[in-house]
Amino acid sequence: MPELPEVETTRRGITPHVLNSTISSLILKRSDLRLPIPPSIQEIAGHSISSIERRSKYLIFHLTSGASLIIHLGMSGSLRITHPSELWKKHDHVAICLSNGNQLRFHDPRRFGLILHTTHPPDQHPLLAKLGPEPLSPDFNLKTFSLACRKRNTPIKTTLMDSKIVVGVGNIYASEALFSAGILPQTPASNLQLKQLKKLIPAIQFILKKSIEQGGTTLRDFINADGKPGYFKQNLMVYGRSGQPCQICKTPIQQQLLSQRSTFWCPRCQK
DNA sequence: ACTGGCTCCTGAGGGC
């Protein structure tokens, strides 16, 4: 599920249900995620969550103790609000129990996600310290982006998914943004003209913003969420549409692996 | 400094 819009949607969805309520206890069904959940996580009990921030696809829970939880959903993770009486689903690995009666459940079949606990400033954590700019922030601009692309000979689609260049652009939205900007995904980043990059930046931003807005429409269901928050398939122009006609020009959509990831494009609309 | 390949893990779907 989780690309950046899904992570942001999750953040917005859970925040009102968990903020400023004391964490009464923590239930760990299993700790062997991509990285082991550190035993120090038990220290969160007795404190409360003062804010939830998103950096890249990481969610950072700031606690009143001064410590933080860093949560990543990986490929298959999700967070949902439940009542304590709700039965545990297969692959529900963790519950954070709150004094307001809610539980925050972490569900992740593939266990590529992670939950870390740190008493240091979270942005200095090794997983976060070297991340590139947020795509929706002013730090992601023509100047820095063109400079970074100039040194890259990898396909632009692969480059977009490199978190040192820009964070939060996953496999779906990389293909979608390149379609929107009319750029072939195979083009080496260093070959792109300035005017193409100038088009690509707002294309990325528009698609991410639009998806976040649509994620928002599922927020009202969040409490009784069935673990499947909004999914934006209905708006995808190329992703997953191999062989189907381009919605603009009717040319069949092409598919190819780039850096081991499925990539989709329209051979006529993208040059 | 870059780049490609490999890796963690479970589940869904297709072919036979």
Add this chain to the structure above:
DNA sequence: TGCCCTCAGGAGCCAG
């Protein structure tokens, strides 16, 4: 029905 294969929305790590 079952078995086997491939693929899946992430991303860190390592060797070259």
